[in-house]
Amino acid sequence: MWMKLIYPRWPKLPEQTEFHLPPHGPIVFAASVPPEVHLTFHDDNRGEPDLEDRPDLVALSVMLTCQVPRAKEIAGIYRRRGIPVIAGGIAVAIHSEEMAQVCDAVFLGEVEGHFQEVLDDFRARRLKKVYDRMQSLPPIEAVPPARREILDYSLYTYRGVRMVDLVHASRGCRFNCPPCSVAFLGGRCFRPRPIERVVEEVAGIDNGRLFFVDNSLAQNKAWELDLFRALKPLRRKWISHPIEADDEVLQAAYEAGAWYVYQAITAPTEGIRRRIQMYRDHGIAIEGTIILGTDDQTREDVIRLVEFCVEMDLDMAEFTVMTPFLHTPYREQVEAEGRVLHNDWSQYTTGKVVFQPKHMTPSELQDLYYWAWDRFYGADGRQTRMARLFRKVVQREKQDGTTTMPDGTVRGWVRPGQTPQIPDSPGHP
Ligand code: SF4
Structure with a gap:
């Protein structure tokens, strides 16, 4: 099964220097997607997506209110071709009724421990319109590390330096x-x-x-x-x-x-x-x-x-x-x-x-x-x-x-299990 995860673009403040941070919501969500699902990710802020492809399922991760119009547009494009679309994220919880009108299903709340049910329903062709888990937040201990490997880090640099x-x-x-x-x-x-x-x-x-x-x-x-x-x-x-x-x-x-x-x-x-x-x-x-x-x-x-x-x-x-x-x-x-x-x-x-x-x-x-x-x-x-x-x-x-290299990797850092060599406190600048 192929699920395509999309992060809809939004208009940046023109007064700000335009740079793009690797998004967090999609990688947190991705950690709850079981490994047997073939998951691909597209950040709409970093380039035109191919909206003519045919994934089995499209998932929209929507954080900001100003992403909602673009999320609705993408949902419409896929659904007109019969490809089911689900949506989740902060802005979907905030605009739940509006998003439910344009998606096959909306997920409200935090996803950990809940996504398998959505997938099972999808496979059985019985997706519910709304999965409301706002009142059953997962135990915080259950939050796994985010799944950063879905990101293409070459898209998140500023003047050649990794964000x-x-x-x-x-x-x-x-x-x-x-x-x-x-x-x-x-x-x-x-x-x-x-x-x-x-x-x-x-x-x-x-x-x-x-x-x-x-x-x-x-x-x-x-x-x-x-x-x-x-x-x-x-x-x-x-x-x-x-x-x-x-x-x-x-x-x-x-x-x-x-x-x-x-x-x-x-x-x-x-x-x-x-x-x-x-x-x-x-x-x-x-x-x-x-x-x-x-x-x-x-x-x-x-x-x-x-x-x-x-x-x-x-x-x-x-x-x-x-x-x-x-x-x-x-x-x-x-x-x-x-x-x-x-x-x-x-x-x-x-x-x-x-x-x-x-x-x-x-x-x-x-x-x-x-x-x-x-x-x-x-x-x-x-x-x-x-x-x-x-x-x-x-x-x-x-x-x-x-020393942090332009690609973000660091010389001199410490991984778990290693003994850190901490120099004397350098004091404050
Ligand atoms: S409610 Fe909490 S998160 Fe929201 S602005 Fe106040 S301190 Fe920040």
Whole structure:
């Protein structure tokens, strides 16, 4: 049986440098596909797929709302020729009814332990329209290493250098922030993977640079410390979402290879200033993630916030506009207030204003968004800042005796069972 897995493309923010990371959702899903299934993978972001072929089954892995229109288009092309299509992933759970209308089956929830049933139904020609497993999340111990061998890594380079590999150490989040659907997806429950499984997976990745895509590592101090101490001997360098603002944790993170964090900057407060300084004191760089147009921001507030990012000289910054995604607390509110402008999901990229902001017009917010990118990157340019960030990781690698080659492989790293030779702490830059 041949199953073709497709990751639909989406429009990138034109303000960003275009690069492509190897996707994570498809390789996590692929680990649950039994070996007797002949599985091929196509990332639609990295080239036109052959949509005239005849796999036995097409599976769509859909992460973002703005991938939904393309996912529907691909599903239509195959189904018109009688080839069944199933779909899963975060955006399918969020847009379940819409996707169920255009697919033979949709899978909602986390796939581990559940996919055999779907395959059995497919083989018996009794696919159900909806496999809803949102309320029966698999035990986190059951999550196997992702199946990276389906990826063609030659597609994921930037200027000849291999991009970071994505990996996860936990699922879920215990918070419920207004613009976020993670609580809907995971029930406000933080589920850390067993640390030995994380170490095993990281050790098996032939890349010295990683991105922990966990929603936020700052969920449980004891777990963070254990995780970082276990990662340290592997000598990888990595990016993540926030880490606990705690000296002991940040020191352990630095020693474990923390390169830079994505940190939400919501307002120019003393608290966030201190947090940024703490990362810096521990040698960890910062990419700010800044949402513009929240209900508490006037035009002047947005300007102050952007100026704050300039003043703090963040290593990088990513500006987005507030977006009312389905199944978020914010969506409920703006819908009740009649402030959603449209549901054209292709525009839900976080680079386009799709709602009526509270204290300005949509076009004022749109202009502020363009201005924010220009203001922050105007003088240096994005490439210069990226190069600076890149030099930091190369420096760190030199300090602890590793060298990452352009193909991602590393000289000097440690595999499980080997005794690590850790040099004395080089201190912080
Ligand atoms: S925004 Fe981050 S911290 Fe807030 S609920 Fe979502 S994942 Fe959790």
